[in-house]
Amino acid sequence: MKALVRVPGGVEVCDQPEPVPGPQDVVVAVHSCGICGSDVHAAEFSSARVEGIPGHEFSGTVAQIGGDVHGLATGQAVAVNPLGGCGACEWCQHQLFIRCTARPNLGLNAAGGFAELVSMHQSQVFPLPDGMPLEYGSRVEPLAVGLRAVVEAGSPAGLNAIVFGLGPIGLHLIQVLRAWGANTIVAVGRSSSGRRDAASKIGADVVLDSRETDVADYVVAHGIDVAQAYECSADPGALNTLSRAARVTGTIVAVALGHSPSQLDTHRFVAKAQRMVSACAYGNRDFGRALDLIATGAVDVEPLITERIRLADGPEAFVRLRKPGNLVSVLVQPWST
Numbered sequence: 001m002k003a004l005v006r007v008p009g010g011v012e013v014c015d016q017p018e019p020v021p022g023p024q025d026v027v028v029a030v031h032s033c034g035i036c037g038s039d040v041h042a043a044e045f046s047s048a049r050v051e052g053i054p055g056h057e058f059s060g061t062v063a064q065i066g067g068d069v070h071g072l073a074t075g076q077a078v079a080v081n082p083l084g085g086c087g088a089c090e091w092c093q094h095q096l097f098i099r100c101t102a103r104p105n106l107g108l109n110a111a112g113g114f115a116e117l118v119s120m121h122q123s124q125v126f127p128l129p130d131g132m133p134l135e136y137g138s139r140v141e142p143l144a145v146g147l148r149a150v151v152e153a154g155s156p157a158g159l160n161a162i163v164f165g166l167g168p169i170g171l172h173l174i175q176v177l178r179a180w181g182a183n184t185i186v187a188v189g190r191s192s193s194g195r196r197d198a199a200s201k202i203g204a205d206v207v208l209d210s211r212e213t214d215v216a217d218y219v220v221a222h223g224i225d226v227a228q229a230y231e232c233s234a235d236p237g238a239l240n241t242l243s244r245a246a247r248v249t250g251t252i253v254a255v256a257l258g259h260s261p262s263q264l265d266t267h268r269f270v271a272k273a274q275r276m277v278s279a280c281a282y283g284n285r286d287f288g289r290a291l292d293l294i295a296t297g298a299v300d301v302e303p304l305i306t307e308r309i310r311l312a313d314g315p316e317a318f319v320r321l322r323k324p325g326n327l328v329s330v331l332v333q334p335w336s337t
Helices: 037-045 134-153 168-179 193-201 215-221 238-245 266-271 284-295 311-320
Strands: 002-007 010-015 025-034 057-065 077-080 117-121 125-127 160-164 185-189 206-209 226-231 246-254 275-278 305-310 329-333
Touching: 002 311, 010 037, 010 311, 025 077, 025 134, 037 311, 057 117, 057 134, 077 134, 125 284, 134 168, 134 226, 134 246, 134 275, 134 284, 134 305, 134 329, 160 168, 160 215, 160 238, 168 185, 168 193, 168 284, 185 193, 185 215, 193 206, 206 215, 215 238, 226 238, 238 246, 238 266, 305 311, 311 329
Parallel strands: 160 185, 160 226, 185 206, 226 246, 246 275, 305 329
Antiparallel strands: 002 010, 025 057, 025 117, 025 329, 057 077, 077 125
């Protein structure tokens, strides 16, 4: 089969052996796999995990099933949770599947979705309802990341919120806030105008360019009482800005994995009796809820799909996404020619 394989500084299309399912495994023929920013950064800067197949945002159809698999049939449309949690350990009980060591995580330490075929444990396969476009199943994963962040903050119903950082995760997070009844949503980014336009289309009430407007000054001037603030940018100054913007007793959720230390003013944070939590990936419960949001139409992922490309065009797309511009979700579709 053909797959995108990590090589120093990027990815290349290579021939790879077809996976063979174990007794409890399922082989999925990939329809769509989204290129995540983490995929791009890992390919550009790291040579530590060359020769692996990346890709963790994907959907497809069941191609083969192991002898002990029940409830699935060949040809069935599915979304795949790439995080292989056992479901029973301490981490899985806390929906921290990414910390479970019982099973590998697809696209991270096991072959992922930028391939014609992928094998995984049956517990990672989520059937799609009739009528749901197959490619939309690939959007469940990034939506689950945003959903988990909102779960950590608590119900946003009737509350005002800020989302700082308008990459794919920040944009999907906005969709969850809107679907779950948030009041005023302020979206902040220094991304391209295309991503800010996307934020408006999917439910943000106010969209600011952080290079031009200080969001803390803005919400004070406009009387927006911010109860929840989500950091999705990895900007070292973002948590401090959000602490300034959020109300006394407000909740700040750290989502982005930054490499530089935060500049948070802890004196202000403590004096305002604010709460900070982090949101790391998701579990099967979060993944299922994200799937339901898309399946029921509560979230429309179509506005965030900006390109669909062939597997052969993957290496060039990985390079373009180093400076994404107006691109949000680029879907690699191995079946297309």
